[in-house]
Every structure is written in structure tokens, then in C-alpha cells.
Amino acid sequence: MAERLTCISVLLLLFMCLLHFSASDIIFQETFDDEWQSRWVKSDWKRSEGKAGSFKHTAGKWPGDPDDKGIQTTTDARHFAISAKIPEFNNKNRTLVLQYSIRFEQDIECGGGYIKLLSGFVNQKKFSGDTPFSLMFGPDICGTQKKKLHVILSYQGQHYPIRKDLECETDKLTHFYTFILRPDASYTILVDGRERDYGSIYTDWDILPPRKIRDVNAKKPADWDDREYIEDPNAVKPQGYDSIQKEIPDPKAKQPDDWDEEENGIWRPPKIPNPAYKGPWKPKKIKNPNYKGKWKIPYVDNPEFEDDPDLYVLKPIKYVAIDVWQVKAGSVFDNILICDDPEYAKEVVQEVLANREIEKEAFEEAEKIRRAREEEEAQRAREEGERRRRERGYDRHRRDRYRDRYNKDEL
Numbered sequence: 001m002a003e004r005l006t007c008i009s010v011l012l013l014l015f016m017c018l019l020h021f022s023a024s025d026i027i028f029q030e031t032f033d034d035e036w037q038s039r040w041v042k043s044d045w046k047r048s049e050g051k052a053g054s055f056k057h058t059a060g061k062w063p064g065d066p067d068d069k070g071i072q073t074t075t076d077a078r079h080f081a082i083s084a085k086i087p088e089f090n091n092k093n094r095t096l097v098l099q100y101s102i103r104f105e106q107d108i109e110c111g112g113g114y115i116k117l118l119s120g121f122v123n124q125k126k127f128s129g130d131t132p133f134s135l136m137f138g139p140d141i142c143g144t145q146k147k148k149l150h151v152i153l154s155y156q157g158q159h160y161p162i163r164k165d166l167e168c169e170t171d172k173l174t175h176f177y178t179f180i181l182r183p184d185a186s187y188t189i190l191v192d193g194r195e196r197d198y199g200s201i202y203t204d205w206d207i208l209p210p211r212k213i214r215d216v217n218a219k220k221p222a223d224w225d226d227r228e229y230i231e232d233p234n235a236v237k238p239q240g241y242d243s244i245q246k247e248i249p250d251p252k253a254k255q256p257d258d259w260d261e262e263e264n265g266i267w268r269p270p271k272i273p274n275p276a277y278k279g280p281w282k283p284k285k286i287k288n289p290n291y292k293g294k295w296k297i298p299y300v301d302n303p304e305f306e307d308d309p310d311l312y313v314l315k316p317i318k319y320v321a322i323d324v325w326q327v328k329a330g331s332v333f334d335n336i337l338i339c340d341d342p343e344y345a346k347e348v349v350q351e352v353l354a355n356r357e358i359e360k361e362a363f364e365e366a367e368k369i370r371r372a373r374e375e376e377e378a379q380r381a382r383e384e385g386e387r388r389r390r391e392r393g394y395d396r397h398r399r400d401r402y403r404d405r406y407n408k409d410e411l
Contacts, residue, residue, distance in 0.1 A: 017126050024342065027084040028320060030336040032057065032070050040071075041124035043081035048213030053078030053329060059227040060332045062362035063104055064174065064355025070334030072105070073326055083124045083321035084115045086338060089179065090316045098137055099178040099337040099345045101352060104170070112180030113168075113331050114138025114150050117338070119315035130379065132157070136315040139178045149196075151179060151189065153205060166197060173359055176335070178350045180342050188342075195351040201311055213301035225290040235283030241379065242281070248272040288358050314341075 001181040030039070034059065073080050095117040102113045113261075116133040136159075137151040149166035152159050169175045169191065178190040185201040203209065218228075253269035263269065322333060335352055337345055 015190030019105055025313050025341075026337070026339045027089045027236075027317075028084070028336070028338040030084065030320075031068070032334055036071070040082050043083065044155050045081045045124050045128035046079040049117075050075075053326070054078040054132035055080065055082060055333075061104060062172075062366045063357055064267075064352070064359035064362075068334070068352070068355075070101075070103075070332040072332045073324070073329040075381070076326070078329065079129070079323075079325050081127050081129070081321070081323045083122065083127045083319050085119065085319055086125070086317065088318050089338065090313075091183075091340075092310065092313045093183050095183065095340045095342065096181040096314070097178065097337065097339045097345045098135065099176060099335070100138070100333065101174050101176045101335040101350065102139070103171055103172065103174040103332040103334075104141070104330070105332060106326075106328045108141050108331070109327045110142035111328065111331070112138070112140045112324035113333075114140060114324065115319045115320060115333070115336065117314070117315055121152075123320050124319070127319075127321060127323070131321075131323070133159075133321070134317060135179075138177055139172060140348070141168065149177070149191075151187075151202070152206070155207045160207050161298040163204050163206060164197060164199075172363060173356070174332075174352070175332075176353070178342075178345055178349070180345075181312055181314075183312060190282045190349075192353060193346055208306070208311065209302055209304045211302060211305050211307075213302045214297045217302045218298050220295045224295050225288060225292055226295050227288050228291050229285040230288045231283040233283075237281045237283075244277050245274050246277050248274045254283045255290055275384070289292055 025073075030036070034057075042054070044052070053073055053075050056074045057069055057085050058072050059066050059069045098115075098117065100115055104113065113136055114136055117135040118127075118131065119134045120132075132154065133152075134154045136150055138150060140146065140148045140150055147167045147170055149168040151162040151166070153162075154160075166189065168177075176190070178188075178193070180188040180190070181201075186198070187197045187201065187204075189196045190256060203210065248271060249269040250272045251269075255267040255269075260269050297407060317338070320336060320338060324331075335348060339345060339349060
């Protein structure tokens, strides 16, 4: 009997594990191991023009884990386009999680660091910036002004950017970007596992007309009292208040000893502000018992709104892709994840960022070496400049002597 119960317990445990496994799926996870090129296709886009960039398999200059490699953009002023086919994923009635990490090791100046999800058939060798996409997500930096975090959704063949101004990270450390889209059309954006923003597709994208609009015909009711405070009707002006002078003679003033009344007239002390004078009398303010609050134009149903219960549903996803232009190359893409489990995505972030302090130390050491090298080069430039100035001065001295001698001979 005990053995039978044990078997039942084991079977039940296995069933629960299988249930948990089936409840969440990892659609695609890329950590860029040594076999990464077998899963990714480099596009020929811009190659004939000599403007196609390439990716290098590397951990970068200051990794938190030297064995954790990604793919890094190489060669400045190039277009980078690469894609991977994934098991087809339909997010209808399912949560979609798109997550990846990127490290801008370069002074990027101007360039993108986003990724895309593609639907339908895509000729990966011809994948380009003009290829339609279902979702585009990630940073785009240009100068000091543009530090945008893109979230662009495709709906019925058109691309719609999020209406919010979201900023991306701009330092040179690894950062995770996570986009979660749920069946109720709500979304959450996380950076390094921390919530950056949230909302709904209905309100934060201009895809559908708004559900509610302001009633342009509405008018504030005549009896609407929006005065929060009113004068106290029971207040009484103190007796003699109006006779209080604004100024009074200075009680501390004294007539000068040399004052001559015949010549200067009767001496009168200068006046000073009267501390008892409080200005024109006004009754004190009290809370208005009839206050109804600030009147606001009411909202009414928008007759142009037509709901789409599948507003959140993207076309079935078949590819994940990187398509960016960078003035200066050096961005490391890594840890790409497509799944339906936000908790699993969070675990990935925590595992990688556990090495954040090691990465910071490596970065600071690299910066120290860079600054020392720049100072050394600057010192050499200063010394070279000084040498050239000395030579120019010597040559000028010789030229002046020759000119003086020539002028003397002419005379």
C-alpha cells in the first residue's frame, strides 16, 4: 500500500511539472554560443554599395563574464542587418515577452540598438530596413538630444509608434530591455528588470480612435459653484479700521541741533510705515460650503470608436532580426528571449546582471587605460608642437639675419 502511494505521489509530481512546463513556453532564446551562425542569416542588404556592416562574436571589452559572448557591430558608418528564423508564435490569448540585452561600448554619436519581430515569409538574405515588421523595440540614440526607446507596433499593415517619450540608457554598461504584451492589451516596459512604464495599447498608441471624447456641446451648469473659498459673510470690519494711517511719524527721530526754524520751518519727524496698518480691510476667507469642485468637460462615447478585441494580436511571429545604422560601431547584442513567461525573463536578467559589479570594475579599468593613453598622446602632441615652434623660431632668426645682411649689401 505504501509503495502504491509513493508511485501515485511521483506520478502526481511529474504531472504537475509537465503542467507547469506546458503553461509557459520559451519560443526562442539566444545567448550566442559558438554555433550562433547556424541560426542567423546575414543579409546582403547594402553589400553591393559597400555599406554593409558585419558582426563579431565577442564578449566585448569589459564583460561581466568573459565566457558570455554576444555579437558586436563592427566598422563605422554601416548598416547592420541579420535575422534568425524562430518557431512560429501566435500571441492570441497569450502573453508575449520580448527581451534582450545591449551594451554600447562605443561613443555611438548616432545609431540604433533595437530589434524587430517579423511575420510572414521573409527572404533573409534580402532582409532590410524596408522589410515589414510586427514589432520594433529598443534604443535609438543620436547626439545628446535623442535618447529614444522605441516601441512600434504594426496593425493592418501600418506602423504605429508609442505616443510616450521614453528614454533609453546611454552609458556603456549592459542593459536589459523587456517588453511585455498581454491579452487584455496592457503592456509593461522594463529596463534591467525594473518597471520603466506601463499602460494600454488603447490609450498609448494612435491605432484606434479613443473610446471616449470630450463633449464639445457640454456647458458648465449655471448653478455650478467652483469657488473653493469665499469671503466670510459674517465677518465684520473692526471699528476704527479705516482711520488707521499708512504711515506715522518716526518716534525715534530727533530734531537736529542745528535746525533753524526761521530758515527751515517747523521741524517735523520723518514718517515710517505704520506696523498697525494692514491694508484695505477684506473679510477673511472660509471654505465654501457649496463648492462642487473644478468643473471639467465630461467625456462621452466616441461614435467613431469600433473596438477590436484582437488589437493586441500581432501577425504570427516567424523571425527575430537586428536592423540598425550606426555612425560608430561597437554595440554588443546578447541574451535575446521570446517567451510567454515574464517571471522567467526576470530570472534571466537577474542571472546576467549578477555580474554587474565585475563589469563596472572592468569598464572603469578600461576607462583608466584609455584616459592614460589619451594623455600620453596629448603630451606627445604638445612636445611635437613645441619642437616645431622652436624650429620655426630658429628658421625665422636665420631668415632675419640673411635679410639684414642683404639690405646692408644693397646699401
